[in-house]
Amino acid sequence: MAAVLTRNITKTFNDVAAVNGITLTVPDGEFMVLLGPSGCGKTTFLRIICGLERQTSGDLLIDGNVVNDMPPRARGVAMMFQSYGLYPHYTVRNNIAFPLRTQRVPRAEIEKKVAWAAQLLGIERLLERRPRQLSGGERQRVALARALVREPTALLLDEPLSNLDAKLRASARQEIKLFQQRVGTTTIYVTHDQVEAMGMGDRIAVIDHGKVRQVGTPAEIYDEPADRFVATFVGTPPMNLLSRGGAHLGFRPENFLPKDMIDDGNGGVAEFSFRVDRSEYLGSERIVYGVVEGFDAQVITAKLPPAHVAEDSIRPGEWHPFAVRNGALRYFDQDGKRTSRH
Amino acid sequence: MVEIVEPIATKPASRFRFLLDQRSVLGAVLVTPAILYVLLLVGVPFLLALYYSVSAYTIYDPSWRFVGLANFRQIIHNPAFLETLGNTFLFTFASQLLGLILGKFGALLLLRPFPGRKLVRAIIILPWAVPIALASVAWEWMFDSLYSVINWTMIALGIIDRSQAPNWLGNPHLAMLCVIVVNAWRFFPFAIVIFLAGITAVPQDIIDAATVDGAGFWRRNYQIIMPMILPIVAIGLIFGIVFTFTDLSVVYLLTNGGPIGATSVLGFQGFQVGIVSGDVSHGAAISLFMLPVLFVVVIAMLRFIRRREI
Numbered sequence: 001m002a003a004v005l006t007r008n009i010t011k012t013f014n015d016v017a018a019v020n021g022i023t024l025t026v027p028d029g030e031f032m033v034l035l036g037p038s039g040c041g042k043t044t045f046l047r048i049i050c051g052l053e054r055q056t057s058g059d060l061l062i063d064g065n066v067v068n069d070m071p072p073r074a075r076g077v078a079m080m081f082q083s084y085g086l087y088p089h090y091t092v093r094n095n096i097a098f099p100l101r102t103q104r105v106p107r108a109e110i111e112k113k114v115a116w117a118a119q120l121l122g123i124e125r126l127l128e129r130r131p132r133q134l135s136g137g138e139r140q141r142v143a144l145a146r147a148l149v150r151e152p153t154a155l156l157l158d159e160p161l162s163n164l165d166a167k168l169r170a171s172a173r174q175e176i177k178l179f180q181q182r183v184g185t186t187t188i189y190v191t192h193d194q195v196e197a198m199g200m201g202d203r204i205a206v207i208d209h210g211k212v213r214q215v216g217t218p219a220e221i222y223d224e225p226a227d228r229f230v231a232t233f234v235g236t237p238p239m240n241l242l243s244r245g246g247a248h249l250g251f252r253p254e255n256f257l258p259k260d261m262i263d264d265g266n267g268g269v270a271e272f273s274f275r276v277d278r279s280e281y282l283g284s285e286r287i288v289y290g291v292v293e294g295f296d297a298q299v300i301t302a303k304l305p306p307a308h309v310a311e312d313s314i315r316p317g318e319w320h321p322f323a324v325r326n327g328a329l330r331y332f333d334q335d336g337k338r339t340s341r342h
Numbered sequence: 343m344v345e346i347v348e349p350i351a352t353k354p355a356s357r358f359r360f361l362l363d364q365r366s367v368l369g370a371v372l373v374t375p376a377i378l379y380v381l382l383l384v385g386v387p388f389l390l391a392l393y394y395s396v397s398a399y400t401i402y403d404p405s406w407r408f409v410g411l412a413n414f415r416q417i418i419h420n421p422a423f424l425e426t427l428g429n430t431f432l433f434t435f436a437s438q439l440l441g442l443i444l445g446k447f448g449a450l451l452l453l454r455p456f457p458g459r460k461l462v463r464a465i466i467i468l469p470w471a472v473p474i475a476l477a478s479v480a481w482e483w484m485f486d487s488l489y490s491v492i493n494w495t496m497i498a499l500g501i502i503d504r505s506q507a508p509n510w511l512g513n514p515h516l517a518m519l520c521v522i523v524v525n526a527w528r529f530f531p532f533a534i535v536i537f538l539a540g541i542t543a544v545p546q547d548i549i550d551a552a553t554v555d556g557a558g559f560w561r562r563n564y565q566i567i568m569p570m571i572l573p574i575v576a577i578g579l580i581f582g583i584v585f586t587f588t589d590l591s592v593v594y595l596l597t598n599g600g601p602i603g604a605t606s607v608l609g610f611q612g613f614q615v616g617i618v619s620g621d622v623s624h625g626a627a628i629s630l631f632m633l634p635v636l637f638v639v640v641i642a643m644l645r646f647i648r649r650r651e652i
Binding site: 047051052073077078079082085087099146147 | 547548550551552561563570
């Protein structure tokens with residue numbers, strides 16, 4: 001059964017549509033990532049699910065029940081905020097106990113559950129501290145413990161890693177993912193960071209301008225983008241697009257390689273003449289910027305494996321024969337929608 | 343190639359040219375006027391008052407004769423003084439409490455968006471901004487024994503009979519109520535500002551988190567927001583208590599301490615005895631009774647704030 005189901009949800013603020021008809025099904029136990037640029041409506045959508053905002057139209061079902069007009073406390077969802085929203089005047093123990101107190105859970109039961117949640121996240125030794133005495137990573141765990149302590153139907157996470165530094169972020173990502181797999185709570189995770197989305201999501205919903213552009217596994221989103229937005233939003237550098245009379249031909253930078261690397265003489269490749277303008281050496285890869293003959297206006301990038309392509313073989317300013325395997329080519333029509341071929 | 347430029351020879355700067363760039367010098371220069379001001383206008387009169395209180399100084403007999411604690415002994419045994427002391431506490435704490443309650447509700451109302459909110463926010467500051475002498479005239483007429491608009495309204499609404507119309511400033515208990523209400527009315531815009539500042543400083547994420555965690559309006563207000571803004575409210579309360587405890591303007595303007603001393607407060611009595619009657623030494627002794635109380639209040643509040651710091 002779907003833990004969270006939305007039907008054509010819209011939300012307008014002063015005639016501006018922040019959420020413009022989102023229909024989404026999140027099955028029980030799934031880790032769903034809402035990915036989109038800032039201001040695309042993903043956070044508003046999350047706030048609608050937890051009840052902090054009322055949708056302008058559309059239905060919201062949690063655990064099979066329509067909860068359109070239910071207050072947040074009756075919805076059985078928990079949310080973890082970008083800045084964690086810990087209560088600064090409470091100890092960690094009281095922070096975690098707070099959602100239980102509001103439900104009037106008996107005292108002994110509260111104690112048991114707080115101990116359970118603290119043990120789950122390994123923060124037993126922090127229980128008597130106050131939030132300001134915790135590090136960023138510890139705060140995050142406390143916020144997670146507080147969200148999970150009442151065993152919600154769905155756990156909503158709003159950019160939970162954006163307050164951590166880059167190193168901590170990688171380990172926290174790992175931790176949340178492992179933790180979610182262990183507990184099995186349905187999770188909806190909002191982020192604008194595609195690395196988080198690709199690395200953590202069972203499925204990703206790519207959102208732009210209040211609309212879902214594509215829902216799929218990370219591999220589907222990356223390999224089979226439904227439209228030009230998804231193709232260029234996901235991937236660093238983004239997919240190359242060559243415009244041909246309004247329609248577009250796309251290919252990923254890592255599939256755009258010197259011709260002799262991929263052409264075994266049996267055909268099945270599309271050839272391009274590529275003039276290199278600039279190249280960046282990033283250790284594990286070399287990003288090369290240039291233009292393709294016949295499409296002078298567009299910067300095209302190629303991601304080359306340094307181990308296989310010597311630096312002096314692709315000197316700037318020269319034209320080189322490059323190619324893409326036909327199977328790696330993607331076609332988009334005038335409206336930006338994916339088509340099979342033309 | 344990096345080129346190293348020869349430094350241009352300049353005149354050696356005067357030793358005093360950058361004197362004001364030194365923190366220690368500039369700081370001292372800037373803070374001196376304030377220190378002088380406090381020393382001359384607060385420190386000296388305070389020391390003078392300390393000596394007056396143990397002397398026999400009156401304006402008719404300006405001797406500096408030392409009499410020890412005799413003044414204090416006489417005051418403590420005066421029933422009128424003890425009533426004044428009680429009045430002062432009642433006046434201070436009741437008006438502060440009333441002001442805080444009004445302030446909290448006012449702040450909650452003003453936080454909600456409604457048309458004309460900015461105008462209302464500006465108008466609500468008026469009781470604080472209007473000179474109390476002016477406002478007291480209006481209040482005096484509202485409480486007037488004959489022309490009271492409050493009584494007139496209640497009679498018109500049929501709540502009370504004309505014959506039972508209360509004599510607001512003539513009845514000792516009602517007079518106390520009146521000065522408390524007027525003082526609370528004067529103080530509550532300040533309380534609103536304090537509460538507004540505090541509540542808007544609480545991060546929205548924390549309030550949202552409490553909402554999702556299942557807290558309703560009251561729990562959000564009294565278990566999350568109030569404890570978080572307590573330090574700033576406490577500061578406001580310290581100011582309120584200190585100002586009210588030493589204040590005599592409402593009493594002086596509205597009831598003149600009456601009827602029969604029922605609304606007399608320390609500041610008022612000290613003024614009456616020391617300045618109006620010219621008995622400076624007793625006046626000083628009465629006023630000095632404020633000192634330990636204020637001292638205790640301030641110390642207690644500051645300790646409390648430090649403990650609750652978050």
